[in-house]
Amino acid sequence: MKSETADAVLEARHLRHSYGARRVLDDLSLRVGAGEIYALLGGNGAGKSTTLNIFLGFVRPGSGSASVCGIDPSTAPDEARAALAYVPESVALYDHLSAYENIDYFLHLAGANRHRTSVIDPALDDVGLVASARGQRVGGFSKGMRQKVAIALALARNVPVLLLDEPTSGLDPRATAEFNDLLEAARKRGIATLMATHDLLSAAAVADRIGFLREGHLDEEVAANGGARFDVDALFRRYSERRESRTA
Ligand SMILES: Nc1ncnc2c1ncn2[C@@H]1O[C@H](COP(=O)(O)OP(=O)(O)O)[C@@H](O)[C@H]1O
Ligand SMILES: [Mg+2]
Numbered sequence: 001m002k003s004e005t006a007d008a009v010l011e012a013r014h015l016r017h018s019y020g021a022r023r024v025l026d027d028l029s030l031r032v033g034a035g036e037i038y039a040l041l042g043g044n045g046a047g048k049s050t051t052l053n054i055f056l057g058f059v060r061p062g063s064g065s066a067s068v069c070g071i072d073p074s075t076a077p078d079e080a081r082a083a084l085a086y087v088p089e090s091v092a093l094y095d096h097l098s099a100y101e102n103i104d105y106f107l108h109l110a111g112a113n114r115h116r117t118s119v120i121d122p123a124l125d126d127v128g129l130v131a132s133a134r135g136q137r138v139g140g141f142s143k144g145m146r147q148k149v150a151i152a153l154a155l156a157r158n159v160p161v162l163l164l165d166e167p168t169s170g171l172d173p174r175a176t177a178e179f180n181d182l183l184e185a186a187r188k189r190g191i192a193t194l195m196a197t198h199d200l201l202s203a204a205a206v207a208d209r210i211g212f213l214r215e216g217h218l219d220e221e222v223a224a225n226g227g228a229r230f231d232v233d234a235l236f237r238r239y240s241e242r243r244e245s246r247t248a
Pocket of ligand 1 (some may be wrong): 019024042043044045046047048049050051
C-alpha cells in the first residue's frame with residue numbers, strides 16, 4: 001500500500017460530499033503523479049469543480065480525504081495552496097497591469113522577494129506569450145492569453161501542482177491547440193496537472209489519463225497507450241453511451 005501511494009502528488013481517497021440533501025461526490029478516488037496530466041471528464045453538475053475546491057481547501061469533504069504533496073488541504077489549506085497553482089474558468093488578473101507586472105506582483109504576494117525578474121521571462125517564453133504582448137495591459141487580453149499569464153505564473157512560482165477548471169471552454173480551435181501546448185510546458189517541468197473539463201477532444205489531445213466522473217465517482221479511467229493518443233471515436237462512443245444511459 002505504501003509504495004502505491006508514494007509517488008502520487010495529488011490524491012483523493014474515497015471522497016464523499018453533499019450540498020444539503022444533494023449528494024455530489026460518492027466515493028471518488030484518483031491519483032495524479034509528477035509530470036502527469038489527468039483529465040477529470042464529466043457533464044455540467046458532475047462534481048468536477050467541487051473536487052478541485054476540495055484540493056484547494058475551499059470545500060471540506062463530508063468524508064474521505066485529499067492530499068496535495070502529502071498535505072491535507074482541509075487541515076492545512078494555506079500550505080496546500082502554496083504547493084499549487086489554480087487556473088479558474090476566468091482568470092482574474094489586474095487589468096491595468098501588464099502580463100509581466102501581474103506575474104511580478106503575484107510572485108511578490110507569494111513571498112518571492114528576490115530573483116523575480118530572472119524567472120518571469122523564462123516562464124513567459126515557456127508559455128509562448130510573444131514579447132510584444134508582455135508589456136501590454138492585460139485588460140485587452142483574450143481568454144487564451146490570460147491563461148498563458150496564469151500558467152506562466154505557475155511556472156515562475158515553481159509549484160508542483162496545477163489545477164485547471166474548464167480551461168478550454170470558450171477557446172477557439174487555434175487557442176485550444178495553443179493551450180494543449182501550454183500543458184506540455186507544465187509536463188516538462190514535472191508538474192502534476194489535474195484538469196476538470198467537459199471537453200472530450202481536448203482531454204484526449206493532452207491527457208495521460210482520463211477519468212469519467214459520473215454519479216459522483218469515476219466509473220471508468222482510461223490511459224493513453226504509451227506514445228499513442230486516445231482513440232477519440234471510441235472515447236466519444238463510451239462518453240455518449242453513458243450520458244444516454246443516464247438520461248434514459
Ligand atoms: N456551494 C454550493 N452549494 C450548493 N450546491 C452546489 C454548490 N456548489 C455546487 N453545487 C451543486 O453541486 C453540483 C456539482 O457542482 P460542481 O462541482 O460545480 O459541478 P461541475 O463543475 O462538474 O459542473 C451541481 O448540482 C451544483 O449545482
Ligand atoms: Mg465546474
